[in-house]
Amino acid sequence: MHATSPSESVHALDVSALKVPGLTFWTARRDGVLLGCGAMKEHDPEHGELKSMRTTAAARGTGVGRAMLLHLIDTGRTRGYARLSLETGTQDYFLPARTLYAAHGFIACGPFADYTEDPHSAYFTMLL
Secondary structure, three states: OOOOOOHHHOOOOOOOHHHOOOEEEEEEEEOOEEEEEEEEEEEEOOEEEEEEEEEOHHHOOOOHHHHHHHHHHHHHHHOOOOEEEEEEEOOHHHHHHHHHHHHOOOEEEOOOOOOOOOOOEEEEEEEO
16 A cells, blocks of 8 residues: 555554454455455444455456455444444545445545544445
8 A cells, every 4th residue: 555645644554453452354365365355443342444455456356355345344244333434545546446335335424433634535434
């Protein structure tokens, strides 16, 4: 994300941040080859945040991102969250991600949790 976003607007998690309590991380693989990943952070018992959704360049357009997103949404429902939220970039690079989220019921919202207004960030939420 450092290559596609201004340094002050990178909200990607490094490996140590993916290991904290309250955050779950998944990978999507085929024949042992990494195709994508996604994470979910619990803000409180009713609110989860989608984090670190990525697909590899080779997997883009193959449905891996959609499958991961559906898994995260189902996990949020299973956990009993009332809503899921996410932050993504506003740059053209993130248009496919914003389109995917909107196609699955996420709607634009303002900053949530510790986020603040940022012209490089788009915020979305979904009521479950």
